[in-house]
Amino acid sequence: MKVALGQFAVSREWQENVETCQRLMHQAVQQGADLLVLPEAILARDNTQPSFVIDAAQPIDGPFLTALRAASSEHSLTIVFTMHIPAPEHRAVNTLFALRQGEIIARYEKLHLYDAFSVQESARVNAGEQIPPLIEVAGFQVGLMTCYDVRFPELARALALHGAEVLLLPSAWLRGPLKEQHWQMLTTTRALENTCYMLAVGECGPKNIGHSLVADPLGVVIASAAEAPALIFADLDKARLAYAREVLPVLENRRFAVPQLAT
Numbered sequence: 001m002k003v004a005l006g007q008f009a010v011s012r013e014w015q016e017n018v019e020t021c022q023r024l025m026h027q028a029v030q031q032g033a034d035l036l037v038l039p040e041a042i043l044a045r046d047n048t049q050p051s052f053v054i055d056a057a058q059p060i061d062g063p064f065l066t067a068l069r070a071a072s073s074e075h076s077l078t079i080v081f082t083m084h085i086p087a088p089e090h091r092a093v094n095t096l097f098a099l100r101q102g103e104i105i106a107r108y109e110k111l112h113l114y115d116a117f118s119v120q121e122s123a124r125v126n127a128g129e130q131i132p133p134l135i136e137v138a139g140f141q142v143g144l145m146t147c148y149d150v151r152f153p154e155l156a157r158a159l160a161l162h163g164a165e166v167l168l169l170p171s172a173w174l175r176g177p178l179k180e181q182h183w184q185m186l187t188t189t190r191a192l193e194n195t196c197y198m199l200a201v202g203e204c205g206p207k208n209i210g211h212s213l214v215a216d217p218l219g220v221v222i223a224s225a226a227e228a229p230a231l232i233f234a235d236l237d238k239a240r241l242a243y244a245r246e247v248l249p250v251l252e253n254r255r256f257a258v259p260q261l262a263t
Contacts, residue, residue: 001138001166001236004028004036007212008229009205010045010172014056017042018067021081027231029075034138038081039203040147040172041094047207054124057084057092060104065097073102078137082110082146082170084125093126096146096170098135108132110146111155117176121148130262131158140165140236143196147171150186150200153193160194160251161258165241167196172203173211180209184221192219195244195251197236204229217244 006024011017021038028036043064046052058064064083072079078100084092094113098106109128114121132144143159143166150156150169159167167190173183183202191198195217204210204227213224214234223234245251 001035001140002031002033003199003214003234003236004031004033005199005201005212005214005223005225005230005232005234006036006038007201007204007210007225007231008039008042010039010042010203012044012046012052014044014058014064017044018064021068021079022071024231025071025075025077025079029077031233033077033233035078035080035142035199037168037170037199037201038079039201040082040170041084041203042081043083045172045203045205047205051124053084054090054092057086059086069099069102069104072099076101078105078135080144080168080170087126091124091126093128094121094146096132096144098144106132106135106144108144108146110149112148112152114148116148117174119174131155131260133261134159134162134164137166139238140197142166142168145169147173150190153190156190156194156196157254158258158261160196161254162261164194164196166236167191167194167198169198169200171201172208174207175209180211183209183211184213187213188215188219188221191215191217192248193250195241195248197241199234217241218248 044056143164
């Protein structure tokens with residue numbers, strides 16, 4: 001499977017972000033990618049107003065998602081990203097969508113809200129309640145996560161034990177002391193401890209680090225971006241996956257139970 005990671009700085013205007021997504025989709029298709037992963041909360045962002053992503057939230061049938069579904073109908077590329085959906089009492093839900101050929105093939109409401117490092121995502125965002133089902137892309141089983149989820153190893157492990165071979169992580173990882181080190185350590189560790197590929201994509205505006213990466217099932221970074229907008233590619237190899245799981249059979253050697261996926 002050929003994957004593309006589209007890292008960009010999210011604009012305040014949703015129309016500009018649609019255009020950016022459409023351009024990245026076109027470039028990914030031109031390069032033969034099967035899957036394009038985009039950052040977290042790509043609908044709209046104003047870095048001077050932390051609550052703007054909530055104020056700008058749109059429903060599923062709103063113009064932002066409608067435009068991306070229309071663009072995805074032109075090819076077989078699978079596109080994954082998150083955006084905020086309005087909820088009652090002027091709240092929102094940070095929701096991951098997977099699109100293919102104009103259809104929503106998966107939807108996941110972020111389980112772990114970022115109430116850490118002096119930030120409180122839960123102040124205006126509702127948490128999800130269910131582990132998402134896997135999706136299939138080009139013969140690979142793919143598990144879905146969002147940003148802060150990566151700090152909770154039980155979610156990635158649950159996805160792997162239910163058959164995930166690839167883990168996706170759209171993110172908007174805030175800058176701060178040691179934060180880039182945390183990002184590198186956590187994403188590569190989730191890959192290694194579950195013998196899965198990890199596709200971790202970061203928003204790269206003035207408050208977030210970017211640094212998108214692909215880690216292989218032994219925790220080796222095989223593609224990465226810096227702090228600026230970028231579109232990077234990687235080839236995921238079933239033989240490498242099988243080798244990692246043969247020499248490091250952690251999924252077989254485990255001794256603990258695992259929660260069930262949503263149905």
